[in-house]
Amino acid sequence: MTGAGTNHTIPSLMGGPAIILVRPQLAVNIGMCARAMANFGLSDLRLVNPREGWPRTGALRKGAYAAAAGAVHLLEQARLFASLEEAVADLNGTFATTARERGQLKPVLAADTAMAEAASRFSSGERLGILFGPERTGLANEEVALADKIVSFPVNPAYASLNLAQAVLLVGYEWMKAAHGAAPPFQPAERSPAAPREMILSFFDYLEGELARVGFFRPLAKRPVMQNNLRNMFHRMNMSEQDVSSFRGMIVRLVEGPRADRPKKKSQPPSDDKG
Amino acid sequence: MTGAGTNHTIPSLMGGPAIILVRPQLAVNIGMCARAMANFGLSDLRLVNPREGWPRTGALRKGAYAAAAGAVHLLEQARLFASLEEAVADLNGTFATTARERGQLKPVLAADTAMAEAASRFSSGERLGILFGPERTGLANEEVALADKIVSFPVNPAYASLNLAQAVLLVGYEWMKAAHGAAPPFQPAERSPAAPREMILSFFDYLEGELARVGFFRPLAKRPVMQNNLRNMFHRMNMSEQDVSSFRGMIVRLVEGPRADRPKKKSQPPSDDKG
Numbered sequence: 001m002t003g004a005g006t007n008h009t010i011p012s013l014m015g016g017p018a019i020i021l022v023r024p025q026l027a028v029n030i031g032m033c034a035r036a037m038a039n040f041g042l043s044d045l046r047l048v049n050p051r052e053g054w055p056r057t058g059a060l061r062k063g064a065y066a067a068a069a070g071a072v073h074l075l076e077q078a079r080l081f082a083s084l085e086e087a088v089a090d091l092n093g094t095f096a097t098t099a100r101e102r103g104q105l106k107p108v109l110a111a112d113t114a115m116a117e118a119a120s121r122f123s124s125g126e127r128l129g130i131l132f133g134p135e136r137t138g139l140a141n142e143e144v145a146l147a148d149k150i151v152s153f154p155v156n157p158a159y160a161s162l163n164l165a166q167a168v169l170l171v172g173y174e175w176m177k178a179a180h181g182a183a184p185p186f187q188p189a190e191r192s193p194a195a196p197r198e199m200i201l202s203f204f205d206y207l208e209g210e211l212a213r214v215g216f217f218r219p220l221a222k223r224p225v226m227q228n229n230l231r232n233m234f235h236r237m238n239m240s241e242q243d244v245s246s247f248r249g250m251i252v253r254l255v256e257g258p259r260a261d262r263p264k265k266k267s268q269p270p271s272d273d274k275g
Numbered sequence: 276m277t278g279a280g281t282n283h284t285i286p287s288l289m290g291g292p293a294i295i296l297v298r299p300q301l302a303v304n305i306g307m308c309a310r311a312m313a314n315f316g317l318s319d320l321r322l323v324n325p326r327e328g329w330p331r332t333g334a335l336r337k338g339a340y341a342a343a344a345g346a347v348h349l350l351e352q353a354r355l356f357a358s359l360e361e362a363v364a365d366l367n368g369t370f371a372t373t374a375r376e377r378g379q380l381k382p383v384l385a386a387d388t389a390m391a392e393a394a395s396r397f398s399s400g401e402r403l404g405i406l407f408g409p410e411r412t413g414l415a416n417e418e419v420a421l422a423d424k425i426v427s428f429p430v431n432p433a434y435a436s437l438n439l440a441q442a443v444l445l446v447g448y449e450w451m452k453a454a455h456g457a458a459p460p461f462q463p464a465e466r467s468p469a470a471p472r473e474m475i476l477s478f479f480d481y482l483e484g485e486l487a488r489v490g491f492f493r494p495l496a497k498r499p500v501m502q503n504n505l506r507n508m509f510h511r512m513n514m515s516e517q518d519v520s521s522f523r524g525m526i527v528r529l530v531e532g533p534r535a536d537r538p539k540k541k542s543q544p545p546s547d548d549k550g
Contacts, residue, residue, distance in 0.1 A: 036441070038434040069436055101461040105515075110459045112452070152459035154451050159313040160460065161344055166311070166444055173445055176429050177387070184385045184427035185435065186376040240380075 016175055017095075017118050017128040018044040019168055020087050022143055025051045025135045027060035031067025031075065032165035033132075038071035040172030041180065045078040046087045046129070054080055084131070084143055092126040093118075096139055096147035097167055099160055104141070107149045114151040115174035122179065130171055135164050192242035200239060203248050204231055210255050291450055292370075292393050292403040293319040294443055295362050297418055300326045300410045302335035306342030306350065307440035308407075313346035315447030316455060320353040321362045321404070329355055359406070359418055367401040368393075371414055371422035372442055374435055379416070382424045389426040390449035397454065405446055410439050467517035475514060478523050479506055485530050 019037055024030050024047065034045060047054075055064035056075060065072050081087035088094050095114055096106075109117070118128050131147055133139030144150065153162060153170055162170070208227055217223040237243065253259075294312055299305050299322065309320060322329075330339035331350060340347050356362035363369050370389055371381075384392070393403050406422055408414030419425065428437060428445055437445070483502055492498040512518065528534075 035436060039430050039437055039441075041431040041433075069438075071434060071436075099460070101464065103464045105464055105466050108459050108461065108463045110457050112457060150463075152461065153448070154455065154457055155314050155460055156316040156451070157460065158316075159346060161310060161346075162314055163344075166314075166441075169441055169444060170448055173428070173448075176431070180429065182385050182387060182429055184383050185374070185430055185432065186383065186427065188383045188425075189376060189378045189380055191380050 016040075016042045016044070016122065016179060017130050018046050018087075018091065019171075020046045020048065020084070020094075020129045020131045021050070021164070022048045022084055022087075022131055022139060023051060023134045024132075024164065027052045027055040027064040028067045029135060029164050030055050030078075031064035031069075031071075033168040034064075034068040034071040034074040034078075036165050036169035036172050037074055038068075039169070040176035042172050042175060043074060043077070045074050046081060047078055048081045048084050048087050050080070051134070084146055088129055088131075088146060090127060091129045093121060093149075094129045094131060094147040095149050095151045096131045096144045097151045097153075097171065098133070098138055098144060099152065099155075099162065100138075102141055102144050102150070104144055104150070106144075106147070109149055109151055111151055111153055111170055111174045112177070114149065115171065115178040118175065119178035132164060132167055192240040195239045195241045195244045199241065199244050200234070203244050204234070206248065207251055210251065291315075291317045291319070291397065291454060292405050293321050293362075293366065294446075295321045295323065295359070295369075295404045295406045296325070296439070297323045297359055297362075297406055297414060298326060298409045299407075299439065302327045302330040302339040303342045304410060304439050305330050305353075306339035306344075306346075308443040309339075309343040309346040309349040309353075311440050311444035311447050312349055313343075314444070315451035317447050317450060318349060318352070320349050321356060322353055323356045323359050323362050325355070326409070359421055363404055363406075363421060365402060366404045368396060368424075369404045369406060369422040370424050370426045371406045371419045372426045372428075372446065373408070373413055373419060374427065374430075374437065375413075377416055377419050377425070379419055379425070381419075381422070384424055384426055386426055386428055386445055386449045387452070389424065390446065390453040393450065394453035407439060407442055467515040470514045470516045470519045474516060474519050475509070478519050479509070481523065482526055485526065 019033065019042055021030060021033060024033075027050070030045075030047065030050065037043065037045060052060050055061060056078075064075060068075055079087075095109075095118070101108075118130075122128055130151065131139060131143065133143065151171065153167070155162060204227075208230075211217060212223070217226055234247075239247070294308065294317055296305060296308060299308075302325070305320075305322065305325065312318065312320060327335050330336060331353075339350060343350055354362075370384075370393070376383075393405075397403055405426065406414060406418065408418065426446065428442070430437060479502075483505075486492060487498070492501055509522075514522070
């Protein structure tokens with residue numbers, strides 16, 4: 001039915017909990033939810049009585065498909081249900097998203113905790129669904145009662161105004177983190193190996209020698225403190241071999257002045273060399 | 276200038292890192308970013324050369340203000356800068372959001388790690404900013420170079436299509452979790468105290484006695500196993516005192532049959548009592 005819980009061998013991110021939009025008001029919002037889902041590898045979209053009707057046909061198609069921004073395959077695969085009971089019939093567990101307390105004795109979980117639980121249950125074969133209510137009103141109490149647990153989001157109490165697609169986005173994001181790891185999608189650019197301490201100390205010796213030569217350390221009694229401060233600044237850079245080479249080259253150039261093989265600029269006095 | 280780092284005594288959520296939109300293309304997206312910020316207690320919005328101009332005036336005002344959905348105070352307070360350098364001049368630290376590797380030797384942090392660091396630095400008085408590039412292209416490499424660190428989001432590699440307001444929403448959400456705690460905004464409905472074990476065992480004794488009386492335990496040798504299974508089912512309910520009372524009342528009613536003081540239904544044989 002859903003494909004959830006079965007496609008563990010496909011490397012492309014698929015499956016995960018069903019996203020169940022209950023009585024969504026606007027087709028364009030259904031498209032935006034599809035886009036949010038696709039970003040985080042969710043693929044099972046279910047619609048219960050969308051107010052504007054089925055967004056795959058007629059005039060609604062255009063707005064919903066534009067909002068889906070390339071995630072139209074989720075709209076194509078989405079399933080329409082006449083009741084929430086039918087939409088959750090094949091699921092083992094359901095979470096209801098709500099923005100306010102509902103007077104129902106269910107566990108209330110933050111989205112990260114809920115999706116950590118969902119990822120664990122999903123990986124042991126359970127089929128799960130997350131319920132989202134209509135834009136203006138949220139889920140009705142009897143719809144919340146159909147769920148095992150409540151999911152909510154920490155928001156600014158003075159301004160709590162998450163819209164439907166934003167709520168789907170946050171659930172998808174926490175699902176992604178819990179199910180597929182929270183690492184960023186790329187690593188820093190390849191850097192040269194970390195410099196061995198010997199290389200760094202050799203650079204310090206050279207630099208401090210040149211600084212002493214030009215009278216940088218004044219008063220002389222302060223040289224040890226000044227040197228330590230300088231060395232600590234460099235240590236904070238966590239230099240690679242390439243970094244040390246670049247820095248050393250820079251100091252050499254400053255000390256020795258313009259390269260002989262480079263045409264000297266007019267404005268530069270030729271006797272500026274210090275070395 | 277920003278108010279960031281100073282308003283620790285005001286309970287309403289304010290301050291936090293500046294959200295810096297660099298060359299945003301559409302005024303309506305600026306409004307959606309303001310809405311995302313307000314949800315998570317961010318209030319310092321900075322615009323660098325918005326393509327459509329300043330969204331507080333003229334025809335742009337309508338779309339931006341509608342999209343802000345009540346967070347218009349952030350648009351009113353937003354500041355406009357002619358260059359990114361000016362926009363970050365008063366900040367101590369900056370994070371650049373990017374969706375792809377930039378060949379720059381900066382730390383790449385997931386949004387949660389970055390906002391944990393930001394919350395820690397903010398609470399020790401640092402002023403921070405998060406850079407977001409234009410909708411279509413993202414930040415230019417020289418703009419990324421102005422930042423200390425890179426922030427990115429774990430996304431489905433087959434469909435990475437976070438829009439500007441979605442990226443601001445995720446950063447704001449992680450900021451909220453890191454700076455103000457990840458607890459959901461409300462707790463479960465007040466429930467009666469957890470039932471003491473004595474009360475539960477007394478209920479088990481009653482229930483199991485009644486079940487034995489009506490011949491539920493068949494074959495008799497299986498009674499201990501059946502009882503254990505039943506007890507474990509009830510233990511999983513983690514019953515409150517009220518729960519035990521309700522359950523006991525339910526069993527009593529089933530055992531004793533219709534209340535004498537309730538008018539009996541026509542279709543119900545009066546001799547159905549088992550007790």
